[in-house]
Amino acid sequence: MGKSFKLVLAVAFWLLAMPARADDGARVVDIPTRPGVTQRLLVLAPPVPKAAVILFAGGHGGLQIAPDGSFGWGKGNFLIRSRQLFVDQGLLTVVIDAPSDRQLPPYLAGFRQGPEHAADVRAVIAWVRQQSGLPVWLVGTSRGTQSIAAVATRLSRADGPDGLVLTSTILTDPKAPAVPAMALKKLSIPVLVAHHELDGCSHCAYSEIPNLMQKLSALPRKQLLSFSAGVSQGDPCEAMAYHGFNGLESEVVGQIAGWVLGR
Template sequence: MFNVIKSWIAVLLIALASQAMAQITQKVVDIPTRPGVTQRMLVLAPPMAKGGVVLFAGGHGGLQIFPNGSLKWGDGNFLVRTRQLFADQGLMVAVVDAPSDRQSPPYLGGFRQKPEHVADIKEVIAWMREESKATVWLVGTSRGTQSVTYIATELSGQEGPDGIVLTSTILVDDKSRPVPAMPLGKIRIPVLVVHHVQDGCALCEFAKVPTLMAKLNNSPSKELLTFNGGENNGDPCEAMAYHGFNGLDREVVQQIAGWILSK
């Protein structure tokens, strides 16, 4: 009888877990930001969210999200492809596209460090904070780290994020200002830096990470999280290389989420 009871309890727990997972549905949300401009996002909202994350893809950032939630570009990007994994950790997720007035090339190219980008994401943060009833973090990968860092230097308090996560940070750049060249002393929120030791992208050489960490001197809590191994395919600056944590998705997301929730 005792074994039967244990079996029924196990079945019940699995059913409850499955039900909770099934409730994490993806939807497309458009919010007004600047006059005549809207910001489109893919949103995943688990019940009773423990926190919220706004995810910024790398590259040109123009996901071109269709009303049905499919993407014209960026499906393989590290943060885009792992959005469900973040939601599975109990985090409300918003994957941001380029805004409505940047839906053609160069999309977010040349826009990531502009006041208009800050204005758009300020409204995203406010929306996420209201919807999730929790803290809101900005998480960027590759060129997305330029968006996240710039916004964190421009917005603070209730208007800004509660913390930021930088994955595969742009450390040098001859086209725009790299992250270490930004006024990082203005950032007074927790910062998690996540980097692959074997990142082969010339803009993200691991040896330059200590320079970044040293400049985050006013953050109340900063940490470097490193990874090795996985799979390395194709262009060293793309998502299927070490640069995109290929083969390590679940481990990387779990550790990022754990750090966020510990704060």
């Protein structure tokens, strides 16, 4: 029996064993993380997954995923609305909610860079690896980049992700460490940065990107993907502005997947 066939069987068995199924074929699952705490995930699988991505929304991060897979908040977020695009690229796609003890305001605000968040994500990474046998990448957008960068700098190489994708990165922040201010020198994994040149969010000015890339300069594999097209509507820090790659979803996800998969 070939390795790829075994992988397909393993993923199929995994999905069949999950307790709830959403209308789009996704599965909702709760896994234990810290004592008395569970982490809810929405999992979508292509027929033959080639790698796994865990998607971290921005904002307060409290998606409030229901048992039927619907979202109480955040369904328009760039990564959340684009989740099927990742699946279509051959990626096992996991959407992560706030943990069970952070299901009320302020949700992940003030939590993203702490040890408990890192412990939760470590458990999710381990679970995805155990169930699928796939390399696991963390993909964050906006405030989600603060989550994945902080987690990756806290976890060991064995427990942490196989790579990071930072989209619409938080580059400056007066209230908490922005991504360039984190201990990025601890990283040894590949890092992809995707950013819109016209991002109007005050925390994500494209002029700050060189500072981030300089902090990643020692990594053996890193790249910046820049975008300049699309549509900007509403608040410049929200999902339908350039900040959320409005109108560019397929292009951005396609390039991310190609880089993750080494195409």
